[in-house]
Amino acid sequence: MEEYFKPQPIKRPFLSKGVIILLILAANGIIWSILRFGFGLGAVTNLNNQFPWGIWIGLDVAAGVALAAGGFTTSALVHIFYREDFHVLVRPAIMTAMLGYTFVGLGVMFDLGRYYNIWHVPIMGNSNSVLFEVGICVMTYLATLYVEFFPIVNERFIGRVHLKGILKFLNKPIDGFLRFADSFLGKTMFFFIILGVVLSCLHQSSLGTLMLIAGKKVHPLWQTPISPLLFLLSAFSVGFPMVIMESLTASRSLGLKPEMDVLRKLARFIGPILSVYLAFKLGDMVIRGTYVYLNEINLQTIMWVIEILFGVIIPLRMFFWDKVLHSRTLLYIASLLVIFGVALNRFNVFIIAYKPPYILQQYWPSIGEISVTVGFIAIEILLYRALVMIFPVISVPLKGVSAKAKYAIRGVIQ
């Protein structure tokens, strides 16, 4: 019998043991956030004049952007390359990207010394600055993601706006607005979809240009003129593993059956993409002769080997192995390894590789920095759980219904 999938709000109790742990981590992060804004960066972080950027940039922002790549890769696959067979994956991927980028934005705000001046960026921007390009693209892409998510809001609330009491008079206008937005987005969504992919390619690669200006302060194992290309390729590589990891995690914690057939098909793309990434990474190493640095054993070389071995080579081999594709656990592990590898790459480029000529005080992330980063991740997961319970994001099988007759989906899913 054929199965059709329809996105639906998931009905489950919100609280669980894991959720309570996450709530505690989130609360801890929020306390440290209050301290950061109450007493300044110096009070909460270990940043100093030698190490101006710490894990809030290296992990929250740089790794955060990379790991949100599931959104644009999936939407390109389904909408631009017309692979309708991956439809069920688009909504969760867009939603995770939206959450991810929201927290990238928050991470930036936490890290800026004068966060209240953030509006200077669009009006005073210096187009020579790589950071300006990253900033503008991230801002625009975040807005684009909200637009791409909007049809899901429409689907949930059109004809179902029931405000009570004095707000009652708003019911009609809100419903009217949603219907208008729905028909408008129905016609223009293709514009936002392509825009999202273009913006993603731009800033994913520019993130790799960011440290080029630091020249010799960045260890030669990572300081390469093709860094933007490597960042882009690694963003491509990590997109689908993120989708697989999320799908498997969500189906486990929400008690659903994972769509293994779709995931397996998606996983077949990963090996080839990773191979291209590895080829460029090693090719660059050979051409620039940086393998000589691997003769020394120090923090940088150890981290480089971990990144390449566990983050690229092992998962690459795994994704070319049929046994992995057929085992939920192995597929999960392989995906996690890719995610680990790309996140570690960002961490390495921005933190480990950064060696200023004068070091008076080493940098090690403080309890406050770690608490905020962990708190962000916890809140992100909690929001994911809340949103899939409110909005029709995750597809569940419907039996005996013809998808096309039953269901004309708007916008993103069209």
Add this chain to the structure above:
Amino acid sequence: MSQSRRSFLKAMGTVSLTAVGAKESKATPKNVVSDDRLGVLVDTTVCIGCRQCEYACKVEHGLPAGNIDDYSDRSVFETMRRPDHTALTVVNEYPAENSRQQSVTVKVQCMHCDHPACVSACIVGAFTKQENGAVIWDEGRCIGCRYCMVACPFQIPAFEFDKTIQPRIMKCDFCYETRTSKGLPTACVEACPTEALTFGKRYELIQIAHERIRKNPERYIDHVFGEHEVGGTSWLYLGGQEFLRLGFPDVGTNPAPGATEPIQHAIFKFFVPPVALYALLGGIMWLGKQSSEEEE
């Protein structure tokens, strides 16, 4: 799909034109340096490490300066210090490799690069290179991202991490507001009792430097640090031994922005790659749509 192929194409066209029409940001700093730009020549073989320049600089900038008598205390030289938010210039001591000097003392501050990495990097154009050579920071623009600190090859800009509100980027400003914009020498130059610091036009200072090397080849190594480093700097140094052993970083002669600006310009000046990518993706999407419509 509710939408016809034609309106799809039309919309695509409009999008591309809008993107092409977008103007380059107007705040992008231009390199405006004049040939007569100013500079300072530091002769490390003459410096006696009295740190009068440190004191004068703090007074000039309203930073807590303490008692001037404390500056003769040479025990501060035991550890290397760096300019930071409390001192825009510091003097460090290094062991001498020749018999004429007991030790070498070296004043450190912003080099006022001709192609400054900080200016290129700053996201909002808070850093600018002035016509007279000074590189200065505009408090009114800065958003506190500290990318300038990441970019500077001499590791100069410092940040007031301990401030909750309005933290500043602190670095030597070549006494721009109070002195050099009016052609006056900087506070540190004026304070120097031994004339280790010479203020003047950069090209003249380079001539003076080479003249001194020619006259005293045994006193100096034949290298004016800052003449070519990172594309040239306003501050220039003479030394009796390799600059790497006087605490200078190994920076090479290529300007730091050379690594990133070509990439940036390719994207921002013409918007060709993004627009081409947009068109390409739009084309693929359109083809896919067409074939899926034909199937129906």
